[in-house]
Amino acid sequence: MRELIEMPNANKMQMYLAVFKVNLKESLAYEVDIIFPIILVMLSVLVQIFVWSLVYSFSSSSSLNGVTLTALIAYFLILAPLQIIFSHWDIVNRMSSGIREGGIAKLLIRPISYITQTFLEVMPRHAIFFIFAFLPVTILVLMLGHFIVPIQTVFLFSIQLIAGYLTINLIAFLIGCLSVYWTNIYGISGGVDWIFYLLGGALIPISFLPQQIAGFLMLTPFPMVYYLPVATLLGIIPFNNAVQTTLLEILWIAVLIVMAKKVWSRSVKVMNLVGV
Amino acid sequence: MLGSIKKNFNIILSSQRYNWLSFLIYREQSAVWLLVFSFSSLAGFINISVIYNISNGIPGWNYYQLLALSGLSNLMINIVWYFISPGRVVWHMRNGNFDQILTKPCNPLVLTLSRYGEQSAIGGVAGAIILIAYSLSHVQLSILPFIEALLLFSIGAITFVFFVLFIAVLSYVLFKAGQYLNWFISIANHASQYPLPVYGVLGTVLLTIVIPVGFASFYSAQAIFSTINPPSAFLIFILSILLSYLLYKTSFWLLNFYSSGGG
Numbered sequence: 023m024r025e026l027i028e029m030p031n032a033n034k035m036q037m038y039l040a041v042f043k044v045n046l047k048e049s050l051a052y053e054v055d056i057i058f059p060i061i062l063v064m065l066s067v068l069v070q071i072f073v074w075s076l077v078y079s080f081s082s083s084s085s086l087n088g089v090t091l092t093a094l095i096a097y098f099l100i101l102a103p104l105q106i107i108f109s110h111w112d113i114v115n116r117m118s119s120g121i122r123e124g125g126i127a128k129l130l131i132r133p134i135s136y137i138t139q140t141f142l143e144v145m146p147r148h149a150i151f152f153i154f155a156f157l158p159v160t161i162l163v164l165m166l167g168h169f170i171v172p173i174q175t176v177f178l179f180s181i182q183l184i185a186g187y188l189t190i191n192l193i194a195f196l197i198g199c200l201s202v203y204w205t206n207i208y209g210i211s212g213g214v215d216w217i218f219y220l221l222g223g224a225l226i227p228i229s230f231l232p233q234q235i236a237g238f239l240m241l242t243p244f245p246m247v248y249y250l251p252v253a254t255l256l257g258i259i260p261f262n263n264a265v266q267t268t269l270l271e272i273l274w275i276a277v278l279i280v281m282a283k284k285v286w287s288r289s290v291k292v293m294n295l296v297g298v
Numbered sequence: 299m300l301g302s303i304k305k306n307f308n309i310i311l312s313s314q315r316y317n318w319l320s321f322l323i324y325r326e327q328s329a330v331w332l333l334v335f336s337f338s339s340l341a342g343f344i345n346i347s348v349i350y351n352i353s354n355g356i357p358g359w360n361y362y363q364l365l366a367l368s369g370l371s372n373l374m375i376n377i378v379w380y381f382i383s384p385g386r387v388v389w390h391m392r393n394g395n396f397d398q399i400l401t402k403p404c405n406p407l408v409l410t411l412s413r414y415g416e417q418s419a420i421g422g423v424a425g426a427i428i429l430i431a432y433s434l435s436h437v438q439l440s441i442l443p444f445i446e447a448l449l450l451f452s453i454g455a456i457t458f459v460f461f462v463l464f465i466a467v468l469s470y471v472l473f474k475a476g477q478y479l480n481w482f483i484s485i486a487n488h489a490s491q492y493p494l495p496v497y498g499v500l501g502t503v504l505l506t507i508v509i510p511v512g513f514a515s516f517y518s519a520q521a522i523f524s525t526i527n528p529p530s531a532f533l534i535f536i537l538s539i540l541l542s543y544l545l546y547k548t549s550f551w552l553l554n555f556y557s558s559g560g561g
Binding site: 054058059062065066069072073076077078080081082086087204205206209210212213216219220225226230231232 | 485489
């Protein structure tokens with residue numbers, strides 16, 4: 023056991039890859055589970071497009087709060103697949119059932135950290151949506167909308183995507199840890215979903231909110247997940263402001279990592295491993 | 299007939315009592331769920347407030363009228379969730395748990411509606427009622443159009459409940475799966491938070507007859523604000539009754555395809 027724990031980095035990488043591959047195969051097994059979420063999320067965007075098109079046509083100006091209709095449609099279209107990828111439910115579901123039913127015990131004795139393992143288990147599903155939904159939709163929207171995106175913006179956008187992914191999953195991990203104390207954490211998880219939807223820019227771009235509220239929200243981790251990357255890519259946020267907010271986001275991630283480690287080490291001590 | 303109604307009503311009452319007791323066992327979690335369900339009305343309020351804050355809004359509808367429409371739509375969907383979660387119905391059919399519904403000496407659809415709902419949707423009902431009350435307190439109301447709207451809403455909500463029941467059973471018969479049904483219904487509800495003409499003629503027809511989400515929301519709101527004439531409202535009312543009956547009967551017939559024991 024001790025030998026396994028102290029295995030060389032190369033072997034560890036092989037092990038991580040093995041976990042990733044197994045879960046990738048599992049995620050690809052049911053095509054319906056890939057196609058249906060994409061169709062449904064796009065249907066949801068269609069409603070937004072119809073409503074906002076009418077709002078813009080009835081408005082005296084071609085742009086609302088500096089956002090044109092084309093940019094807004096592009097915003098909602100790019101955001102749609104991102105909502106599937108940046109979902110915290112996968113981690114919450116795994117942790118909750120593992121802790122509640124006691125299945126977590128077998129994961130804890132493995133020579134791989136539980137946190138890494140959990141992330142590696144959910145990542146393949148997200149990677150599939152990234153490749154088959156997010157990339158094609160984003161490229162198509164940028165091309166059809168004639169958006170010219172400078173290379174430094176693409177680079178910043180990539181960092182923001184990784185940061186956003188880490189943010190939502192670290193929050194998911196913290197919610198998952200609550201399973202040790204609560205039998206059912208789906209209510210809290212649903213609440214967090216709504217908070218990100220309302221305050222994270224999934225319902226409406228943050229720039230549409232009153233200035234004071236928008237300014238305050240930009241200091242919180244909520245807009246980092248949806249609004250910041252998409253608004254940066256489409257030029258809704260000036261580049262310099264986007265850089266500053268990204269730095270703040272990295273600070274938030276550091277705080278969340280420290281919190282996750284502390285909460286996890288406490289949770290492990292409380293956990294009885296036979297189920298709640 | 300009366301005896302059967304009384305019997306079914308008693309079944310619903312006893313099921314509700316049991317559902318509420320099991321829901322309230324974990325008080326903190328119940329409170330969180332009730333709060334979470336009320337967020338849909340909050341989302342409607344924020345969205346519409348932003349639309350009217352930065353633009354001229356939606357033609358033909360003022361801010362409070364649109365808030366009322368959003369409230370009616372949220373009220374309808376939460377009533378639906380209270381009685382039926384289609385994903386749960388399909389799951390219980392799939393694993394054979396539905397057998398116990400069929401073995402009981404009463405209407406299986408009534409039992410389904412009293413067993414497979416979400417108690418926490420009451421939080422959403424409360425949120426929607428607050429939103430409706432707030433919006434209606436800012437507009438002038440007459441008693442007759444209000445009663446007309448109440449009737450349209452009631453029959454519209456029943457129609458949509460039967461529609462959800464119908465697609466749950468249909469989804470089981472066709473695909474033996476229904477994990478995306480709740481999501482689909484939520485999208486239909488999201489669409490009904492805005493006036494149906496926003497989606498064009500095709501969209502209006504689709505959201506009235508194919509997915510009957512407009513009866514309880516759009517047409518009821520039109521009745522409240524007297525933007526629909528009485529003959530049209532009557533026609534909508536009759537259409538809604540006919541559709542409810544058709545959906546109920548078809549759902550009943552589809553139950554014949556249920557394969558007992560799961561699978």
